[in-house]
Amino acid sequence: MSIKETIASAGRNLHTIIITAREDDGSTETREAEPYSYRITGGTEKFFCYDIAKGGTRNFHVNKIISVEETNNSFTPRWEVEV
Template identity: 40%
Template structure:
C-alpha cells in the first residue's frame, strides 16, 4: 500500500496518521495528522495533502511527492471539517 493509499484509508475511517515528509530544507519531519483533503499543487507541482497537524495545532499542507511514509495510529478523531479523501 502506498503512503497516499494509507492516508486515504485512515481519513475515511476518521483515524490519524503519522506521516514522514521532506521539508523545504531537505530534512524529514514526522507529524501526526488528521487528514482531510487533496488539492491541486502549483503549476508543475504535485498535489497537496491538507490536514490538521496535532504537533502545531494548525492546518498544514504537504506536497504529496514529499511524503515518504504514512503509518496508521489507530487514534480516532472527530472531524473538524468534512473529510474529502
C-alpha cells in the same frame, strides 16, 4: 498499501496518521495529523491535514511524502474529510 491508500483508509476510519515528509530545506519531519484533502496549487498536488502537536493546518507536497502510517487514534473531523 500506497501512501494515498493509507491516507484514504485513515480518512474513512477517522484515524490519525503518522506522516514523514521532506521539508523544503531538505530536512525531514514526522508528525501526527488528521487527514483531510488534496488540492492542486501552482501545478503541484498538495495534501492538507491538521497537525495535532502544532494545533493547526499543514500541507505537504505529495511527492515529498516519505511514509504514512495509520494509527488507532480516532478524531472528530473539523472539516469534511475528502481523502
